[in-house]
Amino acid sequence: MATLHRLRQHTTVWMSLIVVVLLSACGAPAAPTTPAASSSPAAQPSSQPSPSPSASPAPSTAPASPATELPTPQPSAATEPSTPAAPQTGSLSYFWPANLPSGFEIRPARSSADAGGFSLDIGGSGGQPPAASIVGGKSSPAGEPPTNAGQMAEIRIRNTTGTAYDHSTGYSIFWEEQGVPYAIIGDLSIEQGRAIADSLQPLDLAAWQKNLASAPAGGNPPAEQPGSTEPDTHEPTPDAFYLFPDVLPDGLEVRPVGASADASGFSLNLGRAGQQEPVAMLVGGKSSPASEPPSDFGQMAEITVRTNKATAYDQNSGYSIFWEEQGVPYAIIGDLTLAEARAVAEGLQSTNLEGWQMKLAEVGR
16 A cells, blocks of 8 residues: 555656646746645746845945035135234334323424334423333333332322332333333322323324324424533423412411522522511522532431422421422422421422412512
8 A cells, every 4th residue: 555655646746747848848837836845945046136125225336426526625725724923012002192291292302113112202391301201012111110119109090000119209100001011201200190191092003103293393302512511591491390389387478578580490488477587488490499408407307298209307496398390409498397398398389480470479469
């Protein structure tokens, strides 16, 4: 039975093969054959493979269109970083005084300015003292405050903090604005320095130079005359040269008798009420006794008078005070207490020769 069964299987297989061959010969499609349970025929590769719908297209190696291609950035003069230039003095203000204290004028011949700084020379009318310079910029003297000056004091100037240096003959003031140093250097009182500083107007270099070119040259010192070393006593006197008491301490009064004033100096007597003889004398000018303190005076003491350094001489019977303003010597000489002498000095007002003579005439009426 087993043999008969195997014979039937072989017969069936051969019959199937014969049918397949006949159908192939006739061009009919071959019927699929049922594979045996123990075999798994491998898939045959197709000569024309078609892509699967879900497959992603392979990346193209063709160059992109010029319209869509992004060029590689190239360095250019416009985009390359450059070495920063040296800092300019853009924050430097070329200060020019809108007003000067009475008796001052600009001296163009001694003034200059460039990109690094400026220096404006000012002084007394007709070349008279005092002399001072308004300077600014890190290359100017403003950048190096003096190390050998006397006492220093912090002051308010142009809405900032400055330093006033006392160098016996007057004050110099140093300050900074926007990191730029400025200074007014010379023989000035603090009030004069402040007044000049507060009148300063910021300009650019071209405007400053234009102002300098149009400034009158009358303030230049007069040329020396050959063969003459004598000072010219006929030079115009500064307006602020003459001092007249506006307020006096109780008991003191002006004595018009014996008073005098001219282009070289002035002298005014002061007395006590009820006493005939004067007790003190107010003098000023280089030709006056103020220019030569007596050598036989007693003890000396340094004091401050009208914001200037002064010397008080003790003569046993009273005090005399000597000081300078704008290079001009002044003195109150007599038998006053130190408090009285100081009070007289603080009550003095500056005026010109004509104003001084008018005030004297009013007292004599």
